[in-house]
Amino acid sequence: MGASAVSYFAAAAVRGSAGWAAAEVNLNGAADIEEAADRLRDVDLEADISLLFVEADDTYLVILRLDEGEDLRVFGSDSAFAEESRLGALLVGDIKAPAIEIDEVVEQQADPDKPAADPDADPVGDADLLADLGIPARRLLELCAHDGLMPADVTAELCQTIGCGDEVEELREA
Secondary structure (H helix, E strand, O other), X not given: XXXXXXXXXXXXXXXXXXXXXXXXXXXOOOOOHHHHHHHHHHHOOOOXXXXXXXXXXXXXXXXXXXXXXXXXXXXXXXXXXXXXXXXXXHHHOOOOOEOOOHHHHHHOOOOOOOOOEOOOOOOEEOOOOOHHHOOOHHHHHHHXXXXXXXXXXXXXXXXXHHXXXXXXXXXXXX
């Protein structure tokens, strides 16, 4: 497959004084992660929190976060995305160490009633980037490692938890 085009959905969820708002973001032609962050900033320059959920090929999820337009933090559900496409390389190519090893999450899922985690997933980046919004790193990793859960499902669950689920869902349906 190489660095071919990917089909992706990129939804920005921004929280300003009036609450959450969502907008689709076009990442086509973005040269690097900073340009992707600039496009996120452009959604609402005054936002306290700006999140960008990028779902690619029904396989990968990348989350970008800016606080007051600064301090870019990135989490990727699987480092393989960087090798799969130009977009993946742009978003997670420079990120290495995961916050928590996926093996730690997999080991703790000894509950037979829970679906198995995908042992091949290799999350990268800052798994704690949503912790202050009610999604601790362990929960984010569990969702990303959940076998059979599509990136869109993970985004929907994350957005419901942080309070912007309806806004992002309306984008998806538009």
